[in-house]
Amino acid sequence: MTGPGALLVVAPVLVPLLTSLLALLLAGRPRLQARVSLAGAVVLSAAALALLAGAVTGEVARVTFGGWPAPFGIEFAIDRLGAALIAITAVLGLATLLFLSSDADVGPAHPFLHPLLHGLLAGVGGSFATADLFNLYVWFEIMLVCSVGLLALGGRPAQLDAALKYLVLNLFGTILLLASVTLLYAVTGHLNFAALARTAPAASPALMTPLLAALVLALLVKAGAFPLFAWLPASYHTLPAPVLALFAGLLTKVGVYAVLRVVGDVFARPAVPLHEALGWLAAATMLVGVLGAAYHWDLRRILAFHIVSQIGYILLGVALATPAGNAATVFYTIHHIVVKANLFLIGAIVCRLAGSYDLRRIGGLYRARPGLAVLFLLPALSLVGIPPLSGFWAKLLVLREAINAGRVTWTVVALAVSLLTLYSMLKVWVEAFWKPHPDPGWQPAAGARLAPAYLVTAALAAITLAISLAPQALVAYSLEAARALGGGR
Amino acid sequence: MIWALALAVGIGAAAGVYLSLSRDLLRCVVGLSILGSAVNLLVFAAGRLSTTAPPIVLPGAAELGRAANPLPQALVLTAIVIGFALTCLSLVLVVRLVQVAKTDDADAVRFAEPPPIDPVKPPIETPGQAVAAGTPGAALGSRGAR
Numbered sequence: 001m002t003g004p005g006a007l008l009v010v011a012p013v014l015v016p017l018l019t020s021l022l023a024l025l026l027a028g029r030p031r032l033q034a035r036v037s038l039a040g041a042v043v044l045s046a047a048a049l050a051l052l053a054g055a056v057t058g059e060v061a062r063v064t065f066g067g068w069p070a071p072f073g074i075e076f077a078i079d080r081l082g083a084a085l086i087a088i089t090a091v092l093g094l095a096t097l098l099f100l101s102s103d104a105d106v107g108p109a110h111p112f113l114h115p116l117l118h119g120l121l122a123g124v125g126g127s128f129a130t131a132d133l134f135n136l137y138v139w140f141e142i143m144l145v146c147s148v149g150l151l152a153l154g155g156r157p158a159q160l161d162a163a164l165k166y167l168v169l170n171l172f173g174t175i176l177l178l179a180s181v182t183l184l185y186a187v188t189g190h191l192n193f194a195a196l197a198r199t200a201p202a203a204s205p206a207l208m209t210p211l212l213a214a215l216v217l218a219l220l221v222k223a224g225a226f227p228l229f230a231w232l233p234a235s236y237h238t239l240p241a242p243v244l245a246l247f248a249g250l251l252t253k254v255g256v257y258a259v260l261r262v263v264g265d266v267f268a269r270p271a272v273p274l275h276e277a278l279g280w281l282a283a284a285t286m287l288v289g290v291l292g293a294a295y296h297w298d299l300r301r302i303l304a305f306h307i308v309s310q311i312g313y314i315l316l317g318v319a320l321a322t323p324a325g326n327a328a329t330v331f332y333t334i335h336h337i338v339v340k341a342n343l344f345l346i347g348a349i350v351c352r353l354a355g356s357y358d359l360r361r362i363g364g365l366y367r368a369r370p371g372l373a374v375l376f377l378l379p380a381l382s383l384v385g386i387p388p389l390s391g392f393w394a395k396l397l398v399l400r401e402a403i404n405a406g407r408v409t410w411t412v413v414a415l416a417v418s419l420l421t422l423y424s425m426l427k428v429w430v431e432a433f434w435k436p437h438p439d440p441g442w443q444p445a446a447g448a449r450l451a452p453a454y455l456v457t458a459a460l461a462a463i464t465l466a467i468s469l470a471p472q473a474l475v476a477y478s479l480e481a482a483r484a485l486g487g488g489r
Numbered sequence: 490m491i492w493a494l495a496l497a498v499g500i501g502a503a504a505g506v507y508l509s510l511s512r513d514l515l516r517c518v519v520g521l522s523i524l525g526s527a528v529n530l531l532v533f534a535a536g537r538l539s540t541t542a543p544p545i546v547l548p549g550a551a552e553l554g555r556a557a558n559p560l561p562q563a564l565v566l567t568a569i570v571i572g573f574a575l576t577c578l579s580l581v582l583v584v585r586l587v588q589v590a591k592t593d594d595a596d597a598v599r600f601a602e603p604p605p606i607d608p609v610k611p612p613i614e615t616p617g618q619a620v621a622a623g624t625p626g627a628a629l630g631s632r633g634a635r
Contacts, residue, residue, distance in 0.1 A: 138567065144575070148578060152585075157590065158600040164598075185535055
């Protein structure tokens, strides 16, 4: 593909990179920088919607670079799966930037904030767009550098501590990723996804299985799966809220997407021990994540552990090794990105009004802001999976397929974890909203600039509500996206 | 040649993993850097070695023959650049963190995750004050005074 079509395929990377560069040049002029940054996010969203409109028809938008034809040059290929995730990435980028204009725990303004945010979006967009294993590694590294920069930007001791732990554990993951990608190249002679899918079955299974296991292990570090998730709860809660929402929504999901792409698409094959191991890891991830959340009383730390727990459900869909399981993963990922980012953003409003993230220090918000209490309940109950919210449909898809596959233990664990999630979410709601504030003379913070924050959270809640009330469109899209994986290439 | 390289990769990976498991922050980062270098050698080795033949497919031949594949050599350049940048970034972070914490023991750096003081509930953060009593701030003060 050449001309404007090719430009559109590169847009998920090109637009954030150009915006990042422009924002860097405008580092001395904060107001203009914020406007340029927002304009970049709007252009990215428009391009993402155009890509989505093209992908709905089932056509894979492809472009190769440097004049080298497909199996040799680096290729971008955006199918239904990639297009949907790029669209949700752009929406979340826009939400983050809009939220930054409120004063709900947005952190101190820093000239490098916008360049790094767009760098992160470029890394995420590139990961979703690329059809080349080594290129995927490069985008992971770009995401890593930008996210460490965002973590360390505030310069508080807690942030430096968090940034180093995040960097060390993720660096180990990317080194393992590089090693496994290289060895896969040495065995198959290809890096392009389509070419790998063609040549991999011919390679000896004794060689491929350990290499694939190493590759998936490296991606699971990124996804925050058990037992490799320690970097996530150690670092996320030190971030300012909008950046935290972006991290929570996107970063682990890129890891999950890569697992789905590798296990369910490029090296797709009928259930093998790798799937079995992935399933048990998914069950452990769910359980450990939700138990970690039960211990904590800081709203951000509770929600950070819930990211880990939900990753388990998403991985369970991949572990089932069927198109319906993969479709459940796609649906779950899209639902989860919106819900999780929204919970962190609403948490920031709670902190701004009540003065703290710690549930032992806040309360009485239901009396003061009943609308906010309902707004929080919507994504919270969706995360739990209460019908008819989007989380219910997502869990229904995963668990129905797990039961069809005869995986009783995994199903039971998933249902038990749902109950614990309900406990955790109700704890947050009761403590932050229902119980009276520990300080009897407390009044909600006056003069808070929350209009953009309410706008963004209400818009994200509207997306959740739309998925909840009309899930069939997204279910059908996910099924088509999953059917195109594996054999469809 | 390939055996010498395999030995180098093995020793490098072992040394890197050993160092990166250290509680000393600087050793940890240096260990990751060595591990990264070992993997870079692995990338280099993935494209065949011990030949000086130019990587040109001869007329009539379908394959490259005995020449080394230049693609992994191009990949390793990318990996070296990325690894160098990340090593620099992590060194800056470590130096800054050691300055702030006045210690290089990873176990003692608990700013982000204060150790629990109560057996069942996590420590509570005092608003307006970055670190409360009983959290590493207090320990930090005593360590600074030591």
